[in-house]
Amino acid sequence: MAETIDLEGRLLHPEIHGRRAGWDEALDLVASTFSQTIAEHGPDAVAFYVSGQLLTEDYYLANKLMKGFVGSANIDTNSRLCMASSVAGHRRAFGSDTVPGNYEDLELADLIVLVGSNLAWCHPVLYQRIAAARERRPDMKIVLVDPRRTMTSDIADMHLAIAPDGDVALFTGLLAWLGQHNALDRAYITAHTTGFGQALFAASALDLAGIAAATGLGEEELVRFYSLFAATAKTVTVYSQGVNQSSSGTDKVNAIINCHLATGRIGRPGAGPFSVTGQPNAMGGREVGGMANMLAAHMEIENSEHRDRVRRFWNASDVAQKPGLKAVEMFQGVADGRIKALWIMATNPVDSMPDADAVEAAIKACPFVVVSDVLASTDTVRHAHVRLPAAAWGEKDGTVTNSERRISRQRAFLSLPGETRPDWWIIAEVARRMGFGEAFAHETPAAVFGEHAALSGFENEGARDFDIGAYAGIDAEAYEVLEPFQWRAPSSGTPLWPAGHLPRKGGDQLLSRPSPITDDAGDMPASKLPISPLAGEMAGRPEGGVQAGLKPEGESTRFFANGNFYTPDRKAHFIAIRATTEIRTTPDFPLVLNTGRIRDHWHTMTRTGKSPRLSQHIAEPFVEIHPADAEHHGIGDADIVRISTPRGEVFARALITARQRRGSMFAPMHWTDQFAAKGRLDTLAAPLTDPISGQPALKHVAAHIEKFAARAFGFAVTRQHPQAIAAPYWAAARCKGGWRVELAFAGAEVDWTGFARSLFGLEPRAEMLAYHDREAGQHRIAAFDGEHLVGALFVAPGPVAVSRGWAAEQLETSHAGQRERFRIVAGRAGAERPDAGATVCSCFSVGVNQIVTAAAAGCTTVEAIGDALKAGTNCGSCRSEIRAIILANRVQAAE
Structure with a gap:
């Protein structure tokens, strides 16, 4: 949307201590300060905090610089806040961070279980695919597991209003039920898994009454859900932040995976556990090792063979030897002085991190802070000593990977404004000034992608899940026309690009665009694709199984239907999990605060907040609260309320609704000091994390609410x-x-x-x-x-x-x-200009009163409203709200 990519508020030139500077001065200062800090205090005294909004090429070079040449793993990402528990759960069960299935499975399934995932607002395209499949196949069943009755419940046959963090009990209970009712795929369990007996024994610790108590659900509800799951072979379980953002997030993920392994419902059309990501390129970041406990190409930093392989490929002398500080730990390290130089790229941790006030204080006190961003003023940028103007998404070339492992090209459609530069270029320039020029001689994003692809296939031969070796050494022309593809894509099969464009063995580098006749014909000048000497050798060596320029034939786009996991024994590992009930509320903080996002805003509103259209739907912080809780605390609809925890307080507008579970509240995390007074919700959250994944528990915060005595x-x-x-x-x-x-x-x-x-x-x-x-x-x-x-x-x-x-x-x-x-x-229009009411459809600026009028005039379906007003005919994220308005109008008319 053009409103989010204009130049108002853009950071268009480098700044040092608030004054304009040139690129050379700014980059020299960043490189020299990081180098001096490393020399004086060691490599662990510096850190990068990066983002799922970077392109894969940006992510790759940041990871390579920190882990390969600085020699520290102190690089983590805001994906730690959304996907880390999925990564950890996948690695425990599969031996690799592999999403087994495809988006197509959502249309093929007979049962979809949505766990902690408000697809209607957060993944509206996937939601519309499911809704359309449901219309074609009315027998498809959908179960929503969520403390809130979100807009996604519009298509659900069953809504399980689960207690906060009740998911482990729900799915360990399901595993026990499957065992008790002979609904297991024992052939699959025997052939392709280990640890089933221990997992089943642990899951059986609670009887049905115990599960009901731990989940807050009725026994009858549980039996209906368990029976439906047991009877439906083609089941997909989709989960997102409601599972991941938990102090038991990894166990939740493995409890879900255990049920799919036990029934053999994995890697098959219409069946499997399916983690959907929270950012555009969270998956791309995972592929390049963007988290502090991972290496590039899904290799493990704890594994000495993997470290040596990456070292040899990069020709690096100082690969990190141990995991670095995860996001919450990283900012604690900044606060206590362990980290003395910090580079933040494309994210706003002053607003998005838990215990956000402490994070802000740490950044303010840090001796040297660099921020690469598109905007000149965010709550984080304001504390930077050096501000580097990064290109925005419409100005960048590179790749992203979606939740089904599909890699797509992002092509710039806008020129670079002012002195902005792509993130990969900024990182490479700093690396060169730090003395690592030979390893960061990339001239194009195609060169970076080609190296990334070559590393994925290097010494792989099927040993690792992530392999796009078919694209090793891709040239700039082939990269420009690259079509979306899913991995795995190992190096075998038919050529990916026409004859004359294949990369060739070239010693220290690959010539990426040789002429169809000779390399120096002149009509098609060669461009350099700098990668390590070893990568160059491997790219042209068919006997190594990494023959460049070839694509797979007959490769399945699903994983694990026939086993072949990436654990040492090549079998999936059941994880033995016991359900526990954690009560965080106290008499002083008696309600559970659940944080999340809303339909039309993204993260901390740095870009969506620029859009009038996206701000029409919900224009201020709000908190959903159940009517009984509101009455108990003396709160009326639309009152201003104060929400507090031991860490601080925020103000919000009260929205009283029975969609909210009693005893719980929901508030969105988007508002910042740029848009509201005391609206930074994550100041309330404790830095409590999952012990395995390091992901913060942002869905279960004990809080107090009271009416603000506004006069x-x-x-x-x-x-x-x-x-x-x-x-x-x-x-x-x-x-x-x-x-x-x-x-x-x-x-x-x-x-x-x-x-x-x-x-x-x-x-x-x-x-x-x-x-x-x-x-x-x-x-x-x-x-x-x-x-x-x-x-x-x-x-x-x-x-x-x-x-x-x-x-x-x-x-x-x-x-x-x-x-x-x-x-x-x-304060009112004339009779000739009726009030449209609160905006429901942001795409076409259609208000609730217009929809009510159209419904009263005979538009009794969402499609009819669309025909009359266009509402719901574009992105579709408002369709569930339109349907609710139509239903309410029918009820009112009947009364």
Whole structure:
């Protein structure tokens, strides 16, 4: 969307201590400071914190520099916050971080179990594929396992409103049930697995009543789910953050995998455990060893043979010998002084990390902080000593890998603005200045990808799951037209690119684009593809099984249907897991806070927050709370509330809903200091992690909630970006023509005219219209510059009853006459302009009132609403909400 890739707020040139600098000065400072820190304090005194929003080529070079040439494994990624437990679970069970199945399996399955995954909002394309398959095959069953009745429940036959962290008990209970009811694939278990007996014994520790107590579910619910799973051979279990973001996340993953291994439902069409990722290139980062406890190409840092293999391939003298600090540990290392130089790339840990205030304090105190980012001002960038302007996604060339192991080319469609550069280039330039030029002589992303592919196939011969050796030495022209492909793609089969474009053996490098006639014909100049000498030899050596330029024939795109796991014994390992119940609530913090994301915003809103369209749906922090909990704590709908834990407090708008499980709350993690006062939700979370994966427990935080005693509420629209808002609660969101702002005040005695002037950034001579009813606590102020509205402020003793969408539209409307101006002060449109209501469909800006009107007029299906209003016909993420509105309209009409 163009609104997220404009140049407003972009970091367009390097900066050192806030002043503009040239690239040479900035890169020299980064390289010399890191080198000096390593020389004085050792390699573990420096660290990189990277991101699943990097392209694979960026990720590869960052990992190579830190683990291969700095000699430390202190490189971790924000994927640690979303996918680490899946990685750990896969490695325990399969011996490798392998996702066995494909997206196609979601359409072939007879039963889909969605665990802790709100696909409707977080993976809307997958959700639509499942919904479409369900329409074609009505017998398909869908079970949703989630404490909340999310929008994904719209297509679910069964919703299991599980207790926080009850997943281990649910799936160990399922394994015991399968054993008790002879629903096992004993042939598969015998031929392809080990450890089944121990796993079944551990799973049998709880009877059905015990499982019900641990999960918060009824015994009848459990029996229905277990019976459905046992009876359905083609079952896919899809899981995401609700499983991974837990102090027992790895055990949850293995409890799920155990059930699929026990029934042989893995690697077959329509069957398997399926982890879906939380970022565009989380999988690509995993492939290159982006986490602190991994090596490139799915090799293990703990394995001396793997370390030696990578060392020889990279021709590196100092490969890291042990795992580095995982994300939470890393920032603790920054805080206690172990890490003295930190480079953060494409992420915003001041907002996204647990115990975020402590993370911010650590970064502020760090002697040297480098941040590569696209924006000049984020909550993290503001603390950087050196700011490096990175290319945005529309300006970069490279590859990404999705959840089904499919690698796709991302091609730039915008030129690089200002002095921005791709991340891979920045990393390579720093590496050269640190003295590693020969190993980082890459001139193009194609060169980086070719080396990455060559390493994956190097000395592999089927021993490792990740192998794209068929693409080793790919030239720039073939890379440019690269079609999406799934791995494994080992080096055997038909050529990937036309004759005349095959890479050749070339000593220290490969000539990646030789002429069809001779190398020096001149009509097709060769470009260098720098990789290690050893990689160059292997690329042209068919006897090594790594013949470059060939693609696989007949390779399955699924893994493990017939065993062949990547453990030492080539068998899958059942993991013996006992269900435990962890109670974190206390009398002072009696509710469980569950954090997550919403439909139209992404991570910390650094880009989606720039979009008026994406901010229409939900424009301020909110917390979902069950009606009974709200009543107990004296909270009414739309009240401002204070949520607190021992680590701090945030403010949010209360959304009272029976969709939320009693005893639990849900709040989104997107809001930052750029968009709200006290909205940084992850300041509340403790740095509690899974002991195996190191992933933080962001779904189970003991918290307290109370009503904020607001004496006045406000809503404003303003042309200028509001600065330094003098209110204890505010939340600003983009709208067409400016900003919309929600406000709450602890005292009612405010100079409202002065506040409005400050909020709007008004000159003293600006023309203003105002209405004040001090006794009723009602105040309305509008300011104009000629015919144009500069800003409008509405104040009331309760939540302000003004159409937000209509008020925002006035910033782009001419107001020549007094009647139009007084209408703004009155806070309502005329009868000829009905209020669209809160936005439901962001793609086409369709409001709830429009959908209600269309439903009342006879549009009784989502498709009919789409035909009439276009709502739900683009990304489809609002279709479940549209269906809920139609249903509510039917119920109201029946009453």
